[in-house]
Amino acid sequence: MRERFVIMPEYSSLEKIRLQKLEELRAEGIEPFPTRAERTHTSAQAIAEFESAEKEGREVKATLAGRIRATRAMGKLSFAHIEDGDGKIQLFFRVNEVGQDRIDFFNKMFDIGDFIQVGGVMMRTKTGEATLLVHEFKMLAKAVSPLPAAKDETLEDGTVVRHAALEDAEIRARQRYADLAVNPEVRDVxxxxxxxxxxxxxxxxxxxxxxxxxxxxxxxxGGAAARPFVTHHNELDQDMYLRISFELYLKRLLVGNLEKVYEIGRDFRNEGVSFKHNPEFTQLEFYWAYADYLQVMELTEQMVSSVAQQVLGTMKIKFKDHEIDLTPPWRRLEMRQGLLDVTGVDIYAHTDSDSLAAALRAKGLVPPVGVTRGKLVDWMLSEKLEPTLIQPTFLYDYPRDISPLAKSRPNDPLTVERFEGYVAGFEICNAFTELNDPLDQESRFLEMGRDYTDDEEEKHPMDDDYLRAMRYGMPPNGGFGMGVDRLVMLLTNKHNIREILLFPALRKEEFNSPGETE
RNA sequence: GGGCGCGUAGCUCAAUGGCAGAGCAGUGGCCUUUUAAGCCAUUGGUUGAGAGUUCGAAUCUCUCCGCGCUCACCA
Structure with a gap:
């Protein structure tokens, strides 16, 4: 198979016309991509200043810069809307101010999508719209390709209907620049x-x-059960992995007497792509010395609710059909009880996988076969319980065998002090009282290694340096991890991770030449 | 990776076996307060790519490419 990037094999007819305009501009001695621009006001500043000035009968001169979004040419008049970082503003070109030649020049040479600089005086049109009456204008950057421009129609009741908006999910994700340029609400996200x-x-x-x-x-x-991306350092001649979590490095810092640390950054997992999974995603983790998972729980509900309050101005959010109230305190539900409620099976009464699977089947459920007890519990959780957790809920106390880095409850070796936060039926965070016993940790590594012998990549590899660090002594601590993308989805009411990533992972653009297949 | 679906002009969409179309955008013309401006005229297509069935394929079949949904995977 021959591979190559698609590099715009040929200019479209629309593009050819615009390229011709470029040449004509240059022939007239006009640089279509000048080096510098001027601007005295943004659109919003100009309108605001005009609105206060017009009461006093004061004139407002402004030079604006922005992108042409719509034009309405009428012979001796032209109207246009430009958009800048603050919003839209109408331009009014009139033969009285600029002369017929410049009107014609604007109509002929300026297209939707071009960047323009305009100087003039603010005024109000017959229909009452605050508008810049243009005295002079200048090309700032010609758009060679037509933007997939939409037209906004404002209805009687003030609602805006967008016609022919760019909607193709693939183009929107692949050409985010175009999506952002024509869909203002995407910029808001x-x-x-x-x-x-x-x-x-x-x-x-x-x-x-x-x-x-x-x-x-x-x-x-380490720090999670996931397949990593592998790369290679040439000079060191060794394979390197892109991190799948921050956990083990952050906890090393607790050994170093840094008591409260956090990191916000990118994790990489070489796994499936879905509406809630991207191969690289943004994670927040913090570790807090001398705290336990109950304190972390309180901090979590404070943090998420205060972020909502600060960003959205409310703790009551909408997600799909749900009205969700993030106001603390959040519901706390013991996992054992939660699972018992939805399946009728008490996981504490079944301490091995055969017994638990039998109990589930006795209730008419169809659990996966040939898996560990931990995986069965995981199945009960994700299939039966999670979808019911719409209002924010902390699910707490997890089985030890799916939590290799968490500390057991005192006098209860099968259960660890761990919680996950659920909102709108999906998990947004995961936290526990961290395991700080180096000998216990070593045996957990060995245990996990055994569980995954079939699948080299997914097993928790032994991290000798981490154990060495722990042996110097690690304070008791509570740790926390949250998928920031999930939180963003929740707070923006977007239901696909692709909507809240600027450049989500997509297959490389390439094509097979006619007749050439693998 | 499996299943289902989609891919038509720059954008949004029609055409379901019988001449590939519309609105917007573009181009030419008229128009001194428009705002999806309007009116007249007009350009634009390898119907994702390739093969097949058929007198005839956007439409039916197969292969490939891309995307979406879903399952699997996924702390």
Missing amino acids: FRKRAAIIKSLREFLDEKGFLEVETPILQPIY
């Missing part, structure tokens, strides 16, 4: 995303946590 991350950071900073950066390229991966 990413502004909100930035605000959420900033707010998380501020919350943790304010609580005295230290933000740190740990290696993305790691000689040994």
Whole structure:
């Protein structure tokens, strides 16, 4: 199979016309991509200043810069809307101010999508719209390819209907630049995303946590059960893994007497892609010395609700058909009880996988066969319980055998102090009282190694350096991990991770030449 | 990776075996307060790619490419 990138094999007819305009501009001595631009006001600033000035009968001069989104040419008049970072504003070109030649020039040479600089005076049109009456204008950047421009229609009741908007999911994701350029609400999603991350950071900073950066390229991966991406360092001549979690490095810092640490960054997992999974995703983890999972629970509900309050101005959010209230305290549900409620089976009464599977089948359920007890519990959880957890819920106390880095409950070796936070039926975070006994940790590594002998990549590899660190002494601590993308989905009411990632993972663009197949 | 579905003009969509179309965008013309501006005219297509069935394929079949949904996987 021959591979190559698709590099716009040929210009379309629309593009050829625009290229011709480029040449004509240059022939007239006009640079279509000038080096510098000027601007005195954004669209919103110009309108705001005009609205206060017009009461006093004061004139507002403004130079604006932005992208042409619509034009309406009428012979001796032209109207246009440009859009900048603050919004849209109408331009009014009139023969009185600029002369017929410049009107014709604008109509002929300027297309939707072009960047323009306009200087003039603010005024109000007959229909009452605050508008810039243009005295002078200048091309800032010509768009060679037509933007997939939409038209906005404002109905009587003020609602805006967008016609022929770019909707193709593939083009929107692949050409996010075009999606952002024509769909303003997409820009808002990413502004909100930035605000959420900033707010998380501020919350943790304010609580005295230290933000740190740990290696993305790691000689040994760990901290989660996931397949890693493998790469190679040439000079060191060794394979490296892209991290699947931050956990083991952050906990090494507790050994180093840093008591409260966190990191927000990218994790990489070489696994399936779905509406809630991307191969690289943003994770928040923190570790808190001398705290346990109950304290982490309280901090979690404070953190998530305060982020919502700060970013959205409310703790009551909408997600799909659900009205969700993030106000603390959140419901706390012991996992054993939760599973008993939805399946009628008490996992504590069945301490091996055969017994538990039999009990489930006796209730008419169809659990997967040939798996560990931990996996059976996981199945009960994800199939039966999770979908019912719409309002924020902490599910707590998990089986030890699916939690190799969590600390057992005192006097209950089969159960660990762990919780997961659920909202809208999906998991947003995972936390536990961290295991800090180096000898116990070593035996857990060995245990996990045995469980995954068939699948080399997924097993927890022994991390000798981590054990060495633990042997110096690690304070008791509570740890926390949250998929930031999931939180962003929740707070923006987007139901696909692709909607809240600027550049989600997609197959490489390539094509087979006619007749050539593998 | 499995199952189901989709792919038609720059964008949004029609055409279900019988001449590939519409609106917007574009191009030419008219128009001094428009705002999906309007009116007249007009350009634009390898119907994702390739093969097959048929007198005839956007439409039916197969292969491939891409995307979506879903299952599996996934702390």
